[in-house]
Amino acid sequence: MTRIQHTVSFRLVHAPDSVEERLFLDDARAALASIPGVEDFRISAQISAKSDLAFQFSMEFADQAAYTAYDQHPTHVSFVAERWTSEVEAFQEYDYVAL
Numbered sequence: 001m002t003r004i005q006h007t008v009s010f011r012l013v014h015a016p017d018s019v020e021e022r023l024f025l026d027d028a029r030a031a032l033a034s035i036p037g038v039e040d041f042r043i044s045a046q047i048s049a050k051s052d053l054a055f056q057f058s059m060e061f062a063d064q065a066a067y068t069a070y071d072q073h074p075t076h077v078s079f080v081a082e083r084w085t086s087e088v089e090a091f092q093e094y095d096y097v098a099l
Contacts, residue, residue, distance in 0.1 A: 002097050004061045009053040010091035024087050031079045037066035053092065
């Protein structure tokens with residue numbers, strides 16, 4: 001079984017430390033971490049001046065089937081359509097498996 005670490009680094013359209021920023025992060029945690037198969041959901045803040053992407057979501061999946069189920073889950077699809085596309089200004093997505 002190959003575990004997958006799914007990560008996405010991003011910058012929001014909201015002002016830093018704003019109510020809107022906090023609501024987005026809180027709502028993302030509540031929605032995405034609740035999806036079956038999501039393990040070890042984390043939100044991290046960028047501290048390096050080398051990147052303008054301010055946050056990262058990271059989560060793990062037991063295997064490709066769990067990751068695919070997450071990606072197609074109505075909660076994920078809805079969050080992307082209703083929040084992500086209008087509130088995220090830039091992002092990079094990375095998916096890793098251990099070597």
